[in-house]
Amino acid sequence: MPHIDFASITQGVPQCPVCGNTDREPSTAPAGTISPYTRTIAEMVELEPEELLRRFPLWVCKSCTAAWHDPWFTTDFAETFYGYVCGQHFYGWAGLANWLKRKPVTFVATRSAIWQLLRDNIPGSLTYAELNCPNAGLMFAEADSRGGDEIRKVGLERLRELTRVYAKTSIFDRPSAAASAMRAREVNAQSAGFLVERTLLTEDSPYCWRRSCVQAGVGCHAYAQDFLFDRMLTLKRAEETGRRFDLVGSFVTLDHMPDPISLLKRLLTVGKRVILEVHGPGWTDLQHFYAFGNGFADQLTQLGATYRDLTAVSRAHGVPGPTNGSRFFILSTEDDLSWVPGTAAG
The missing domain is CATH 3.40.50.150 (Vaccinia Virus protein VP39)
Known part of the structure; x- marks a missing residue:
């Protein structure tokens, strides 16, 4: 499989995607299970699934309490990945x-x-x-x-x-x-x-x-x-x-x-x-x-x-x-x- 550079498919997201606030703190929630989505991307970027998840830290908004990943995928990659690569619900x-x-x-x-x-x-x-x-x-x-x-x-x-x-x-x-x-x-x-x-x-x-x-x-x-x-x-x-x-x-x-x-x-x-x-x-x-x-x-x-x-x-x-x-x-x-x-x- 051709290697895909992690940095080329990710971008910083400093604002809460729910309310737009930038005041945040690291999440203390335990890491989730390793899903087919994580395994697929890990293989694409040649990382172990656990290491891949560590590169997507979770933050908690101090305003609305939503949690989100920063960095996250670029819109172009997300549309491809969720749209059809792993497009099955x-x-x-x-x-x-x-x-x-x-x-x-x-x-x-x-x-x-x-x-x-x-x-x-x-x-x-x-x-x-x-x-x-x-x-x-x-x-x-x-x-x-x-x-x-x-x-x-x-x-x-x-x-x-x-x-x-x-x-x-x-x-x-x-x-x-x-x-x-x-x-x-x-x-x-x-x-x-x-x-x-x-x-x-x-x-x-x-x-x-x-x-x-x-x-x-x-x-x-x-x-x-x-x-x-x-x-x-x-x-x-x-x-x-x-x-x-x-x-x-x-x-x-x-x-x-x-x-x-x-x-x-x-x-x-x-x-x-x-x-x-x-x-x-x-x-x-x-x-x-x-x-x-x-x-x-x-x-x-x-x-x-x-x-x-x-x-x-x-x-x-x-x-x-x-x-x-x-x-x-x-x-x-x-x-x-x-x-x-x-x-x-x-």
Whole structure:
């Protein structure tokens, strides 16, 4: 493998990527596990993984308590590395596989618990959108509520068929992909269920898996479109057309964006309510440039939003197994969220 110079793919980042503050201190959080991302980059720059992590020290912002790496990758390298070199979101694909197999895991159960909270406390149906990753949010729980076994059967058939079409056969069999889409749409009526007019919003970022997130030749967006979601729409287009949703979900996505607070403001513009999943403080592996700190809730208040912490709700699902340390919030500038039981409003 050709050697890549470490200095050529990194740059200094003296400012907190969340709030812009430069007043900081070294993090005392323990180093994270060695992930496939770290191993890949270590091989590229010919360093041991532990030494590579030492070259990306973690700093804590004294203003908002976010933690970030300085130095970090250049934008050009990040777009290449996260865009397609390591462009597969293992978390989302594993979630899809476990759901299709009806395997009881905490990843799926946490979302089901949040979906149930919404269903129990909001009458009628909600127009719904989710940002970027189609396999990380509420769609599995929604599908279960509309006939999970039959929808899983279609989902497994769709995955097998798209894998065959895109990974193992020639372009002449691509009409099969169209037939698969039609069968998927038959079980995915736009107006059926609790979460309706299901829209996958997209927003590019150099730190996030994008259209190259594939498994066995099948892209996650291609798989989800027509099956879990009714349509795809860029966030920018939703803003330009004045599109509004009763609920917008952002699961393990916000902290992969270069300007997260500005993005959160935009989500609050297109959504009456926003549900967030963010990684816990101290996340230090090279999969993430930064992590929100314990002061993140204060930033939600500064946006003029009412919020509730749903972390305890997400974990009250009865499925054994470790959590990944994520925190869940619901926030709104229009809804006072007084219907959310058992949590204090922020």
